[in-house]
Amino acid sequence: MWCQRLPWLPRGSGPVLAVPARCHPTAPASPCCAWQLHRDHLELRYGSTVMRLDFVWLRDHCRSASCYNAKTNQRSLDTASVDLAIQPQAVRVDESTLFLTWPDGHVTRYGLQWLARNSYEGQKQQVMHPRILWNAQIYQQAQVPSIDCRSFLETDEGLKEFLQNFLLYGIAFVENVTPTKEDTEILAKRISIIRETIYGRMWYFTSDFSRGDTAYTKLALDRHTDTTYFQEPCGIQVFHCLKHEGTGGRTLLVDGFHAAERVLRQAPEHFELLAKVPLKHEYVENVGGCHNHMIGVGPVLNVYPWNNELYLIRYNNYDRAVINTVPHDVVRRWYHAHRALTAELRRPDNELWVKLKPGKVLFVDNWRVLHGREAFTGYRQLCGCYLTQDDVLNTARLLGLQA
Ligand SMILES: C[N+](C)(C)CCCC[C@H](N)C(=O)O
Ligand SMILES: O=C(O)CCC(=O)C(=O)O
Numbered sequence: 169m170w171c172q173r174l175p176w177l178p179r180g181s182g183p184v185l186a187v188p189a190r191c192h193p194t195a196p197a198s199p200c201c202a203w204q205l206h207r208d209h210l211e212l213r214y215g216s217t218v219m220r221l222d223f224v225w226l227r228d229h230c231r232s233a234s235c236y237n238a239k240t241n242q243r244s245l246d247t248a249s250v251d252l253a254i255q256p257q258a259v260r261v262d263e264s265t266l267f268l269t270w271p272d273g274h275v276t277r278y279g280l281q282w283l284a285r286n287s288y289e290g291q292k293q294q295v296m297h298p299r300i301l302w303n304a305q306i307y308q309q310a311q312v313p314s315i316d317c318r319s320f321l322e323t324d325e326g327l328k329e330f331l332q333n334f335l336l337y338g339i340a341f342v343e344n345v346t347p348t349k350e351d352t353e354i355l356a357k358r359i360s361i362i363r364e365t366i367y368g369r370m371w372y373f374t375s376d377f378s379r380g381d382t383a384y385t386k387l388a389l390d391r392h393t394d395t396t397y398f399q400e401p402c403g404i405q406v407f408h409c410l411k412h413e414g415t416g417g418r419t420l421l422v423d424g425f426h427a428a429e430r431v432l433r434q435a436p437e438h439f440e441l442l443a444k445v446p447l448k449h450e451y452v453e454n455v456g457g458c459h460n461h462m463i464g465v466g467p468v469l470n471v472y473p474w475n476n477e478l479y480l481i482r483y484n485n486y487d488r489a490v491i492n493t494v495p496h497d498v499v500r501r502w503y504h505a506h507r508a509l510t511a512e513l514r515r516p517d518n519e520l521w522v523k524l525k526p527g528k529v530l531f532v533d534n535w536r537v538l539h540g541r542e543a544f545t546g547y548r549q550l551c552g553c554y555l556t557q558d559d560v561l562n563t564a565r566l567l568g569l570q571a
């Protein structure tokens with residue numbers, strides 16, 4: 169297949185491709201590379217990766233000085249100026265580089281390694297976010313350490329270890345923190361911009377029903393993610409229990425991605441429905457001076473379309489709005505799928521229970537890990553804030569982590 173003539177090349181129509189009609193294996197020292205031209209794309213084998221590179225894509229991603237500003241890492245080429253029927257006039261590959269000459273004489277070069285990393289086929293082989301999915305036993309056996317506050321604040325190593333834990337498990341702890349709102353804020357700012365919401369920037373809450381939401385009571389809260397009623401739910405939630413004089417009030421944590429993964433394995437049709445059907449979550453508040461009406465629309469499971477990788481779960485049965493985005497012949501199947509996911513989320517072996525204590529700050533990936541709490545008695549005060557996913561990942565990438 170790799171070294172045949174190219175009978176599929178259009179003859180007489182379009183530009184004649186001034187390229188050899190044979191595939192060219194490259195120098196033996198480099199990973200094996202061979203290529204052939206098709207009508208609208210170049211097929212390139214580099215090592216074990218077979219890439220199909222569309223001609224418009226190849227023109228659009230040109231990294232020459234006139235097409236791409238290497239100082240700002242931004243494209244300067246106007247993509248709309250590219251002929252959508254473009255074909256290269258000449259193609260050449262040496263041991264490390266692909267050279268394309270376009271009809272107007274412009275030359276584009278690509279490092280073969282760059283292509284292997286950046287092509288669709290290359291991307292498809294890797295996950296965006298490496299994670300360790302867990303149930304209570306997996307998490308406990310991993311013995312993930314809490315990071316000391318000073319090391320977190322003052323050293324890159326401490327911060328990096330914290331973020332690596334957070335990226336892998338979706339939860340992470342910092343200990344020996346002074347139990348105040350101000351000190352909690354300093355921690356939050358070390359990894360992200362704080363996301364101000366209708367609850368404020370840094371919030372305090374206790375069971376005073378100061379806001380129209382069950383969180384502000386002593387009642388138990390079943391597992392859920394927060395702010396499902398935002399178009400973009402908050403990325404990370406920070407919790408610091410400043411005080412609790414009483415009983416109960418333990419925090420429940422459940423890895424939503426682990427549960428979803430099990431649904432995918434047992435009943436892929438359920439997973440698919442939860443990933444396809446959009447529904448609304450809603451927050452309607454009229455308590456004291458607080459008047460809010462928020463609506464967020466989206467499926468329960470949000471996946472990257474090219475590799476089906478989960479990146480966000482929206483799960484809050486309290487805040488789920490009237491379902492009016494689903495026709496009657498789908499809605500029952502959706503309830504079955506939702507039930508299957510709920511059953512997984514409620515498996516006792518998936519439940520990690522922790523008692524938050526003053527000094528120990530919990531960071532929860534609110535796009536992945538569900539939280540809840542046990543009912544409690546007595547005075548209990550928590551403070552915390554929300555962070556943005558983008559900014560936490562930004563910090564992680566700057567420290568060299570894959571995020
Ligand atoms: C108290 N705190 C500010 C953390 C948030 C309360 C938000 C509760 C809401 N039902 C939700 O799940 O989004
Ligand atoms: O009280 C708690 O421990 C958590 C309450 C809650 O779910 C929240 O504040 O988002």
Ligand SMILES: [Fe+2]
Pocket residue numbers: 383392393394539
């Ligand atoms: Fe919550």
